[in-house]
Amino acid sequence: MSQQWKPVCSVADIPVLGARVVKRAVQPDVAIFRNSEDKVFALLDRCPHKGGPLSQGIVFGERVACPLHNWNIALDTGCAAEPDEGCTQKFSVKVEDGRVYLDVNELNLPAREVKAA
Secondary structure, X not given: OOOOEEEEEEHHHOOOOEEEEEOOOOOOOEXXXXXXXXXXXXXXXXXXXXXXXXXXXXXXXXXXXXXXXOOEEEXXXXXXXXXXXXXXXXXXXXXXXXXXXXXXXXXXXXXXXXXXO
16 A cells, blocks of 8 residues: 655654644544654553543653653554553654655544554
């Protein structure tokens, strides 16, 4: 399946060490994160532990701390750091000319269970 990219915001719209929520037709929404090095990541806005809103967590390095129970979730894989277990769905991201794009096909699919690698 070829990728079709949908522009969702500019990099500047995402707070440094923070997130922005992208609404989609199926719940939950997608959280787009920006770290201190201006790397952009996209994850399902749901912690694999108790479903906390990752978009409200604190970004550090390439991880986000869930605001409910402080689980550390890797932004590049969506997986919890040991000793915690579980993963949340990650989304393909493209950054071009300061704009952030998400894959349309991924955005339209229902959330899925993700197994740790």
